[in-house]
Amino acid sequence: MDPLSLLVGAGIAVSGFLAGRFGTRRRAGERPEQVEPLCTCGHGLAYHDRESQDCHGLVKTAVKFDKVYGAVGYEMRPCTCRRYVGPMPLETFYAPEITD
Template sequence: MDPLSLLVGAGIAVTGFLAGRFGGRRRTAERPELPEPVCTCGHGLAYHDQESQACHGLVKTPVEFDKVYGAVDFEMRQCTCRRYVGPVALETFYAPEITD
């Protein structure tokens, strides 16, 4: 091999190494966050009863008010939500295996 082709090959290798070392890193595609099942009351599906759909969560409710600052004192009370209206997970179905 002639020395010129060796120098060209070494130059290409060094250029590729430096470009990979100091060049911008590839960013991996981030997965979009899954939506959390949240009702209009702010509670998830787990806080709602399956049959009656009533909410079992607690809500911060204002008790005392002031003319200047608005609500001054709060109390935790039962949520008055009557039905879950958020997204529902897909149901899983059992299908027996098909055999010939």
């Protein structure tokens, strides 16, 4: 190998190391943002009935419109979601304590 390609390779390796070392990264005490599991309607699992899966939440619906600005009046109406399709929480299990 010629010395020029070795120097170029070393320069690329050093620049990659420095970019990883001093680039943006998460601080040690910082926690990532908590993500809440939501259905496609925007409501959580608590808004959906366990048996029928109907949503009991309210959604903001446009009821008045203007030619220039579009929707100008809103009303809270029941959500039309019929089934929760978001991520399901992990099941909780109860195991009795083992005693001898």
